[in-house]
Amino acid sequence: MFDNVNGVELTVFTILFIAVSVLGFVAARWRRADDLEHLDEWGLGGRNFGSWITWFLIGGDLYTAYTFVAVPALVFGAGAIGFFAVPYTIVVYPMLFLVLIRLWSVSHVHGFVTPADFVRARHGSSTLALLIAITGIVATMPYIALQLVGIEAVLKAMGVTGHVPIIVAFAILAAYTYNSGLRAPALIAFVKDALIYVVIIIAVIVIPYKLGGWDAIFGAAEKKFDASPNPGDGVVLAGPAQLQYATLAFGSALALFLYPHSVTAVLASRDRNVIKRNMAALPAYSFVLGLLALLGYMAVKAGVVPIGADPEAGVPGDGNTIVPLLFDQMFPSWFAGVAFAAIGIGALVPAAIMSIAAANLWTRNIYVEYINKNATPKQEAKSSKLASLVVKAGALVAIIALDPEFSIDLQLIGGIIILQTLPAVAIGLYTRWFHRWALIAGWAAGMAVGFWATYQIQQKVFTSPTEFTVKKEHFGGSAFPLEKLGFDTTYTIYAGFLAIVVNLIVCVVATLVFRALKAPEGEDATKTSEYFADQDDPRLRDLPEVVH
């Protein structure tokens, strides 16, 4: 398990890891509540985080360890297409600026904890709410599992193998999340982000200097892609990939804040201005992500060979190891240790928030709805705490017992399926024009198209620009070739984008049909003014007339 281990790296990594674990437990006392046995406290940190905490929390939540290793890996392997992460995280904030404040306001008034809570009240359909909740849980689970892939990449680069270290790390994470709830990742996010910023800023100054400047780095990348037989890679986008690039960035941005863990972080903020300010300030992370993506090219120039790769035989190896290996090669051991800790801790924050969000969905939309209708706040909190343990155990089993490739496929589909909740959640914040049954029909159609489209996508290994062997028959990526729909073109489109278009069309048509049939509409428990409420406005549960 510890052959060829770099002792200095591992020591620095372990010390930092233990330090944040202590922080995770101490967090229970931070901004202490009267009573942690309430979902608002355990699951939303008291709904009272200010601008700074929210900035670190959302930043720590969205820019995950997996992103940090997978985006540069994609750039390393395919070039420009991997840079989609930058437009993706540019457009998401202005696009959702107005949407999220509405979600916050109505949730504040009604005490909603999950997106499915909102759907339940808005559309008056518990079936629709259940579908939204299940979609959220299914989309989140593989995302948690992938955070383990991030930690594993770092451990591999340090020479640590075997599953025991990952099990220990996740057990500690599970314990302090159980103990402290959302306060734990909120506090740890400060450390994570500080480390990430320091590491990346130093990396983009020191590494290009050592490698002979940006000219040399991009020159090496061009040479690599010129020599590669794959017509789809390159330092700029190949013509047909441009539609994929734009739709992938746009579709991913639409999906991002539909993920339950993003909603959790948004609802934990104190007021509308906190959210607005953060929509302006969060792109600072996008800049870091853009610089990180360029580490992929630096790895090309530095001649990094991924662990398990055999370039002669055309075996690509584990691309996720290239950033850790680059750090290992370029930095003194102690600083590489800091960098690895940044990535490792970077996995803990989102994993904690995601498990809390999934647990809240379970509690609010399945446990309270179907199992224990009269649950007390204390029982709700208890149910969520236990569910967070189950969710993490599930993720661990998925990585250890199954092929990690399975989790990667699921996460790819996860982005596509969570996007199918857009009409009910995001559009639902603006209008009730869609019939509730039409939303269910649209969701089902979108899911079906999403699965069908990704199933059709092959992963190809090119032997010449026109010849290839199929490495993977199904779920080989998210770029759906439009020729499969009968178009005479080589253009590809993001499969999720195709699915949401079909979803919306079905929603419109089915709404017209259900209206014509006079199908019952269902009751809207929300009022227009509630979508503009702010912190000083009363919450429903504080009003005397609704206190039971």
Add this chain to the structure above:
Amino acid sequence: MVDDVPESTRQTERSDRSPWNWLLLVPLIATLIPPFYNRLQPDLFGIPFFYWYQLAAIAIGVSTTLVVYRITRR
């Protein structure tokens, strides 16, 4: 003066509408049309246009969002 309006009317008059919100479209247009920037030249310190343009577009996103936030703050 706003203070003269009774509490109940003020509630219903609340809205997020503002012509400034249209500014939020600028970053989308700037980044979601790859033919605008899918090229190598002009480069900056050896970084191809494709990359430095998109990194610079982050500043466009921040400034437009910030302007809308400052102006529509109440």
